[in-house]
Amino acid sequence: MSLYVYNSLTRQKEPFEPADPANVRMYVCGMTVYDYCHMGHARVMVVFDMIVRYLRAIGYGVTYVRNITDIDDKIIARAAENGEPIGDLTERMIAAMHEDLATLGCLTPDAEPRATGSVPDMVEMIQWLLDRDYAYATESGDVYYAVGRFSGYGRLSGENPEELRAGARVEAEPDKRDPLDFALWKAAQPEEPAWRAPWGKGRPGWHIECSAMSYRELGCPLDIHGGGADLKFPHHENEIAQSEAALDCHLARYWIHNGFVRVDDEKMAKSLGNFFTIRDLLAAYDAEILRVFLLSSHYRSPLNYTEENLRGAAGALERLYTALEDLDPVDYPDIGEVPEDLRQWVARLREAMDDDFNTPEAFAVLFELAREVNRRKESEPEEARAAAGVLRMLGGTLGLLQRDPSTFLRRDTGDLSVSEVERLIAERAEARRARDFATADRIRDQLAEHGIELEDRPDGTVWRKQTK
RNA sequence: GGCUGGGUGGCAGAAUGGCCAUGCGACGGACUGCAAAUCCGUUCUACGCGGGUUCGAUUCCCGCCCCAGCCUCCA
Numbered sequence: 001m002s003l004y005v006y007n008s009l010t011r012q013k014e015p016f017e018p019a020d021p022a023n024v025r026m027y028v029c030g031m032t033v034y035d036y037c038h039m040g041h042a043r044v045m046v047v048f049d050m051i052v053r054y055l056r057a058i059g060y061g062v063t064y065v066r067n068i069t070d071i072d073d074k075i076i077a078r079a080a081e082n083g084e085p086i087g088d089l090t091e092r093m094i095a096a097m098h099e100d101l102a103t104l105g106c107l108t109p110d111a112e113p114r115a116t117g118s119v120p121d122m123v124e125m126i127q128w129l130l131d132r133d134y135a136y137a138t139e140s141g142d143v144y145y146a147v148g149r150f151s152g153y154g155r156l157s158g159e160n161p162e163e164l165r166a167g168a169r170v171e172a173e174p175d176k177r178d179p180l181d182f183a184l185w186k187a188a189q190p191e192e193p194a195w196r197a198p199w200g201k202g203r204p205g206w207h208i209e210c211s212a213m214s215y216r217e218l219g220c221p222l223d224i225h226g227g228g229a230d231l232k233f234p235h236h237e238n239e240i241a242q243s244e245a246a247l248d249c250h251l252a253r254y255w256i257h258n259g260f261v262r263v264d265d266e267k268m269a270k271s272l273g274n275f276f277t278i279r280d281l282l283a284a285y286d287a288e289i290l291r292v293f294l295l296s297s298h299y300r301s302p303l304n305y306t307e308e309n310l311r312g313a314a315g316a317l318e319r320l321y322t323a324l325e326d327l328d329p330v331d332y333p334d335i336g337e338v339p340e341d342l343r344q345w346v347a348r349l350r351e352a353m354d355d356d357f358n359t360p361e362a363f364a365v366l367f368e369l370a371r372e373v374n375r376r377k378e379s380e381p382e383e384a385r386a387a388a389g390v391l392r393m394l395g396g397t398l399g400l401l402q403r404d405p406s407t408f409l410r411r412d413t414g415d416l417s418v419s420e421v422e423r424l425i426a427e428r429a430e431a432r433r434a435r436d437f438a439t440a441d442r443i444r445d446q447l448a449e450h451g452i453e454l455e456d457r458p459d460g461t462v463w464r465k466q467t468k
Numbered sequence: 469g470g471c472u473g474g475g476u477g478g479c480a481g482a483a484u485g486g487c488c489a490u491g492c493g494a495c496g497g498a499c500u501g502c503a504a505a506u507c508c509g510u511u512c513u514a515c516g517c518g519g520g521u522u523c524g525a526u527u528c529c530c531g532c533c534c535c536a537g538c539c540u541c542c543a
Contacts, residue, residue: 008472011472029543030543031543032541032542032543037543038543039543040542040543041543042543043543044543045543072541073541074541074542154471157471157472157538157539158470158471158472158538159470159471159472159538159539160470160471163469163470163471163539164470164471164539166469166470206541227543228542228543229472229473229537229538229543230537230538230541230542230543231542231543232472232538233471233472233538233539234538234539234540235542257543258543259473259536259537260536260537260543261543262536262537265535265536266536267536267537267542268543269542270542296480296481296491297480297481297482298481298482300473301473301474301481302473302474302536302537304480306479306480308479308480308492309479309480311492312479312480312491312492313480313491315491315492316490316491316492319491319492322505322506323506325505352482355483358482358483360480360481360482360489360490360491361481361482361483361489361490363481363482363490363491364481364482364483364489364490364491365490366490367490367491368489368490371506371507374505374506374507375506375507377506378506378507432501435501437501437502440501440502441501441502441503444502444503444504453504453505454503454504455503455504455505456500456501456502456503456504456505457505462505464504464505466504
């Protein structure tokens with residue numbers, strides 16, 4: 001059995017065959033740091049984190065590079081608006097991003113190159129394009145890519161250059177030879193940061209940074225190039241044009257694009273005023289719940305944000321952690337150590353994930369395994385420990401289930417302190433001993449109003465946070 | 469208009485040419501002082517519409533309708 005990946009370039013699932021299995025080279029377009037990460041960013045980050053984890057879990061070595069765009073029009077505008085230096089704004093947003101991603105359980109990429117730290121690489125690549133006549137400089141000092149010179153333009157997005165020109169909503173830039181041409185370099189403007197280049201001072205266009213940085217960090221071709229679906233056109237199309245013209249090499253073997261986050265079935269967008277930052281949501285939901293939500297639909301499908309769906313994710317995670325509770329799961333550092341009778345679960349998860357990272361199917365496997373753990377819990381504690389160990393290990397391949405179950409299940413006491421909760425539980429225990437069930441039930445109702453759910457067990461009462 | 473994806477039971481969300489997804493919800497049973505959690509069972513003729521291929525299609529083919537995204541900065 002082997003991994004199949006949907007390749008946006010060919011529009012079909014293909015067997016995954018990296019050039020070097022010991023070093024899968026993966027480049028993901030990260031974010032432009034002028035504001036906090038929203039759920040759309042979170043989805044990209046979590047989806048590709050899941051992909052890296054899975055590739056590593058099945059034995060690949062992966063070099064994961066994710067860039068940071070820290071110079072562009074929006075950043076310049078926002079910094080001016082705030083009356084702060086560009087560097088202050090971007091440093092602040094990068095720190096916030098790192099914090100958000102760590103909270104969501106995303107691994108740190110192996111490299112996180114910044115555009116401003118890579119300008120010489122970009123200048124060099126633009127020079128190659130000029131030398132080969134794939135680019136031209138204008139009177140005003142801009143440099144454009146000559147799309148008409150590149151025959152493969154439109155292959156990734158399925159767009160036809162002729163159609164694009166015909167329906168060109170692109171406003172006419174007098175200096176462009178072709179409306180499809182795009183900026184590689186923008187001539188310096190007063191009040192804007194600028195770098196030196198042989199053809200004049202200025203700053204890089206957006207697309208060139210990914211071509212230059214991916215080449216510097218990983219060479220060419222990449223095994224995987226990823227990003228949000230909206231980057232297919234024009235960003236990735238332009239990257240292909242740049243890299244292939246400059247390097248005589250196909251930029252990437254596999255293109256992976258994730259679907260959008262929607263809100264009430266509309267795209268989440270700042271212009272619609274319906275976007276949520278990761279921070280907004282972390283105030284209301286545990287980070288691992290967000291992660292479950294983000295992986296609960298297939299990465300290429302749209303993901304609809306609703307309160308109900310978030311609650312569903314919370315319930316799902318609670319079910320999994322409840323299965324792990326009060327067990328000491330066996331630690332399996334390697335799949336090979338899983339007992340024979342539990343291997344089928346590992347195989348089923350792999351089968352799901354090997355099919356283009358089918359996380360919903362993977363969750364189905366985890367739920368069935370959780371049921372198996374629960375079944376064994378009473379009668380066969382040792383077998384339950386083993387099954388729980390596998391559940392935990394498989395959850396780990398998705399970046400989940402690594403916490404102590406009781407920390408998760410008792411993560412939040414709402415507006416009561418833990419000692420108050422415990423005091424009330426003790427009071428109730430007293431009442432129950434006296435068979436004063438009216439009092440006992442009143443205390444239970446009182447706790448329920450604070451979102452605390454009780455469970456009476458033979459050896460005492462435990463409480464947990466109730467998600468409703 | 470062009471280019472991508474989609475339309476599955478009360479909700480979310482997979483797979484699949486003929487049998488079970490899975491989770492949540494609802495209902496019944498076991499357990500419990502009652503609950504909760506858990507287990508067992510049931511629920512809902514689920515597959516956008518109309519044709520075709522087939523012994524048999526939600527699944528393949530054709531046409532249509534509808535939705536979302538991209539075509540302009542966007543994860």
